[in-house]
Amino acid sequence: MxxxxxxxxxxxxxxxxxxxxxxxxxxxxxxxxxxxxxxxxxxxxxxxxxxxxxxxxxxxxxxxxxxxxxxxxxxxxxxxxxxxxxxxxxxxxxxxxxxxxxxxxxxxxxxxxxxxxxxxxxxxxxxLSKRAIKSFGGYADAQLRRLQNAIARDTLPQSDREKHILKSVMNALDDVNRRYYGKNGDIRLYIDKAENPELDTEIFVDANYEHFPLRDYTDLWGVMRSVVRDYDKIGKRNKKKDDNHLNKHAMHLIRLFMMAIDILEKGEIITHRVNDLPTLLAIRKGDFMKEDGTFSEEFYELLEEYERRLDEAAATTKLPDNxxxxxxxxxxxxxxxxxxxxxx
Structure with a gap:
């Protein structure tokens, strides 16, 4: 700079x-x-x-x-x-x-x-410790999930998209389920024939709670609502603006892998990615995005390579566990x- x-x-x-x-x-x-x-x-x-x-x-x-x-x-x-x-x-x-x-x-x-x-x-x-594996990996997983959700929202048939929404909701509820499952009741999510005439299939909820704290209840439903609301933006998207966001998410996904590998292999935090800028800027520019709004095979090969390198660095790092x-x-x-x- x-x-x-x-x-x-x-x-x-x-x-x-x-x-x-x-x-x-x-x-x-x-x-x-x-x-x-x-x-x-x-x-x-x-x-x-x-x-x-x-x-x-x-x-x-x-x-x-x-x-x-x-x-x-x-x-x-x-x-x-x-x-x-x-x-x-x-x-x-x-x-x-x-x-x-x-x-x-x-x-x-x-x-x-x-x-x-x-x-x-x-x-x-x-x-610096092996905690970087989980922390950087967790942030990378979140970026990848944003990419997958956005692409699925725009490219899948409605019935397949509903399956993806269900999976996303269940992923988002993982932490909530650990805290609340079996606590004064339970919740079950599943897909069935739609009652909404505009849909082929849709997600249904069977919930059974008694004496459940209101703040926990709003937390539970807020998690699900935010995922569904995100998907319901389909048809309202600004393609150029949204593609820019997707490319930015993809770039940060790879950048997180790069930084985690440096920490595990070298014991160094390198924020300014001078040597990696050609790759990162190419992703941000959209060089790895296809016309249909999905990412190219080359991008997923790049992602797979960084996942492999992170696994290798995690297995060989000299950093302490804690x-x-x-x-x-x-x-x-x-x-x-x-x-x-x-x-x-």
Whole structure:
């Protein structure tokens, strides 16, 4: 990324729109790191890309010794998210992709970096473990499911699409089922001949609950409603806009594999994908999408290759199963002592 572009971001950061960075008592000199997020951090940005800033800030003394709590600061107008240090550590310990990215930027992609921010980057290794397999894999699975759902919504016959909706709902309900199955009742989903004259078949529900908490009930139905509502957008899609979204999902799917493999093979977080940009940008441009809105055989071969490489990296990685919590706790305690004494 060129120096002039970074200077533009620094100029933007110093504009009135971002005054909260300087005036909010939790930010200002307490910010350890602030850097680019999203497409600009990966190098896959185009003219329409949003500008995201991501960062981490020291806790207030009252958070650590008193009665206040703080997880993160969000500014929706500028799409800026700044995590409290303790919240960030918890996410890093799980190898959360969105937060790992903050520690793997190029030097000129950081807009603010204090000495403590550099110390956090220098201790990246404390947070890397085999948990990355599940976390990055989970995010990749979600991206793949978005692709499959969108393609199925547009290309399958109605009766086959209904089967796909049922499968998607059941996948989405996995966590809900674990929590609620057999708890004061149960729920059964199945496909039968449609009562709706516009459909051939449709999904039916048999539900039997007694004395079921209302908030849990709304959670249960909300999960199913969101999946069905997504599918019901068929016929209302803007093909060019939606194809762009599909290509973006496909690109991020492959990028997640790339980053996970780096972590497992090299013990490194590499957010700016300089060497992979030709492949990633080709996917984003639509080079792997066919005219009917589905992806080419070449894309699925690429996906299969990265799945194979991730499996291989997972089997051979030298990373520990879990982080060394004794070392993590010493590091966190050191940073928080500085935050309490305001010696930064």
């Amino acid at each position: 060129g120096f002039g572009i970074v200077m533009d971001f620094k100029k933007l950061m110093n504009s009135e729109e971002y005054d909260f960075l300087r005036t909010n008592e939790r930010l200002g000199d307490r910010i350890m790191l602030l850097g680019l997020g999203g497409s600009y951090s990966y190098g896959t940005n185009n003219e329409g890309s949003d500008i995201d800033f991501r960062g981490v800030t020291l806790q207030m003394p009252s958070d650590l010794l008193g009665m206040t709590e703080f997880d993160q600061y969000e500014d929706d107008k500028t799409d800026t998210v700044i995590y409290g240090f303790n919240k960030l550590v918890k996410l890093l310990l799980e190898c959360n992709p969105n937060t790992c990215e903050m520690l793997g930027l190029d030097e000129d992609q950081y807009l603010i970096k204090s000495d403590l921010g550099q110390e956090l980057i220098d201790n990246t290794h404390l947070f 982080p060394d919590m004794e070392k993590v706790e010493k590091f966190v305690e050191r940073i928080n002592r500085i935050a309490v004494n305001e010696e930064f």
